Amino acid sequence: MGVRSAVDLLKQLPLFAAVDEAHLQTLVFSSDELIVPPGRTVFEAGDPSTNALIIKQGDGVVLDPETGGVLALAGPGAMFGEQSLIAGLPRQVTLNAKTEIEAIVIEQAVFLRLCSEFPEVGMQVLDVLNRQLETCSRELSEVQSKFEVSALEDLLREEE
Numbered sequence: 001m002g003v004r005s006a007v008d009l010l011k012q013l014p015l016f017a018a019v020d021e022a023h024l025q026t027l028v029f030s031s032d033e034l035i036v037p038p039g040r041t042v043f044e045a046g047d048p049s050t051n052a053l054i055i056k057q058g059d060g061v062v063l064d065p066e067t068g069g070v071l072a073l074a075g076p077g078a079m080f081g082e083q084s085l086i087a088g089l090p091r092q093v094t095l096n097a098k099t100e101i102e103a104i105v106i107e108q109a110v111f112l113r114l115c116s117e118f119p120e121v122g123m124q125v126l127d128v129l130n131r132q133l134e135t136c137s138r139e140l141s142e143v144q145s146k147f148e149v150s151a152l153e154d155l156l157r158e159e160e
Contacts, residue, residue: 058101
């Protein structure tokens with residue numbers, strides 16, 4: 001996949017959709033490429049991580065770290081490790097290659113250097129991450145309130 005195709009792929013990701021194309025080209029030029037044969041583990045839950053990985057080609061299977069069950073299938077455009085670009089958080093899931101995976105790997109140091117040289121890039125990415133966090137918080141609150149209502153209903157039934 002050429003630079004143009006890689007930039008187009010990054011533009012499709014919510015995290016980079018608002019980032020200027022010239023900055024994305026810089027990111028692509030500074031990133032690494034990873035090729036993982038079918039059947040191999042790309043990364044495991046709990047692995048330390050200081051990079052984001054974007055699948056360019058191929059398919060992977062996302063596994064639950066606790067049960068080993070399949071959570072999702074991941075194909076071209078799937079991104080893992082957004083938080084690792086900023087905070088270096090460990091991997092949350094395991095990714096196995098179903099077919100050969102070709103991926104872009106963006107190291108935290110490269111990303112942070114780009115953000116220090118072009119602060120608007122960091123602001124755009126932080127804005128996206130903030131909106132994602134707000135969505136997660138809202139969804140978590142909705143789930144929590146459903147559990148609270150259910151527990152209250154159970155308690156009322158017991159009192160009858």
